[in-house]
Amino acid sequence: MKAWAVVRNRAPLECIQIADPEPTGSEVVLEVTHCGVCHSDLHFWEGEYDLGGGKVLKLTERGVTLPRAMGHEVVGRVLKFGSEAEGVAVGNLRVVFPWLGCGRCSRCLAGEDNICATPSSIGVMRHGGYAERVMVPHPRYLVDPGTVDPALAATYACSGITVYSAIRKAMPLPPDAPVVLIGAGGLGLAAIAMLRALGHRTIVSLDISAEKRDAALAQGATAVVDSAAPDAMARLMEATGGPVLAAIDFVNSGDTARLGFEALAKGGKLVLVGIMGGEMPLSLASMIFKPRSILGSATGSPQDLREVMALAQSGRLPHIPITRMKRDRANEALHMLHEGRVTGRIVLEA
Ligand SMILES: [Zn+2]
Numbered sequence: 193m194k195a196w197a198v199v200r201n202r203a204p205l206e207c208i209q210i211a212d213p214e215p216t217g218s219e220v221v222l223e224v225t226h227c228g229v230c231h232s233d234l235h236f237w238e239g240e241y242d243l244g245g246g247k248v249l250k251l252t253e254r255g256v257t258l259p260r261a262m263g264h265e266v267v268g269r270v271l272k273f274g275s276e277a278e279g280v281a282v283g284n285l286r287v288v289f290p291w292l293g294c295g296r297c298s299r300c301l302a303g304e305d306n307i308c309a310t311p312s313s314i315g316v317m318r319h320g321g322y323a324e325r326v327m328v329p330h331p332r333y334l335v336d337p338g339t340v341d342p343a344l345a346a347t348y349a350c351s352g353i354t355v356y357s358a359i360r361k362a363m364p365l366p367p368d369a370p371v372v373l374i375g376a377g378g379l380g381l382a383a384i385a386m387l388r389a390l391g392h393r394t395i396v397s398l399d400i401s402a403e404k405r406d407a408a409l410a411q412g413a414t415a416v417v418d419s420a421a422p423d424a425m426a427r428l429m430e431a432t433g434g435p436v437l438a439a440i441d442f443v444n445s446g447d448t449a450r451l452g453f454e455a456l457a458k459g460g461k462l463v464l465v466g467i468m469g470g471e472m473p474l475s476l477a478s479m480i481f482k483p484r485s486i487l488g489s490a491t492g493s494p495q496d497l498r499e500v501m502a503l504a505q506s507g508r509l510p511h512i513p514i515t516r517m518k519r520d521r522a523n524e525a526l527h528m529l530h531e532g533r534v535t536g537r538i539v540l541e542a
């Protein structure tokens with residue numbers, strides 16, 4: 193089959209031939225119909241993440257090999273499956289849960305595949321949706337998009353469950369308790385929409401860009417604050433009415449995490465989601481005098497995907513803007529994202 197693969201980091205994607213996946217046992221092969229082009233694809237293409245303090249995580253050190261077809265926001269039609277795959281039929285349209293683990297450890301068996309110690313993510317450790325077909329190890333990683341536009345449903349496999357899982361970690365909170373969201377890019381806006389859909393009424397969004405703060409207000413934020421302002425914390429406290437129980441940082445740099453952490457009340461939680469990178473000094477004794485939690489959140493679980501799809505199905509999630517492009521323009525799509533020329537999401541179509 194054809195794949196639009198990363199052959200060398202930072203070099204253009206190449207259309208190459210890779211072996212057709214042949215399913216055995218519980219495996220299912222889907223004909224890819226849609227695949228979102230995600231910001232983390234750019235990190236993969238560059239081959240590294242900034243860990244702060246001058247440290248860099250190279251994907252090759254985590255066992256990633258090239259060439260690799262990226263793409264972890266995949267929707268496709270079931271093409272064939274092994275003899276042990278139950279509950280699927282040829283032609284079924286399904287969203288793929290991409291954040292696979294080993295499939296055997298206690299985390300995976302508990303349905304928390306996304307925090308397995310040996311990740312095997314689709315589009316990262318194995319070939320993803322920038323290809324004609326994709327293989328999943330088990331039907332439990334497939335979710336029916338129902339009447340949801342498949343291009344939109346594809347994005348829920350990454351941004352949708354990432355936001356949902358982060359919100360779940362910050363919960364439970366009464367509907368009127370203020371929730372602070374740092375960053376009003378794609379994830380930040382999706383979080384506003386999802387909190388609204390879940391019944392939360394006081395959402396304060398921070399961003400350094402006036403344009404993005406306007407977008408946050410349009411999406412349903414109750415107040416916005418310029419996170420670059422010298423008195424950002426005072427303005428935030430004015431908007432929230434005091435320290436808060438939940439802040440979610442979709443940027444996650446040293447500056448933003450500090451702001452989110454300092455906004456917390458006793459018992460408050462800061463959930464880190466972004467991968468901007470950096471460091472934050474932590475006063476250890478103050479963690480006792482004023483107990484707070486900092487939680488890292490990495491994507492979400494198969495159950496999160498099922499719940500996000502149910503929420504989308506109910507019609508309570510607003511749509512993000514989708515730009516549709518043919519799959520053979522994958523390179524161009526990646527470049528548009530690299531240059532910051534994309535509003536919403538580019539979704540590659542077969
Ligand atoms: Zn993604």
Ligand SMILES: [Zn+2]
Pocket residue numbers: 293294295296297298299300301305308309310
């Ligand atoms: Zn595992």
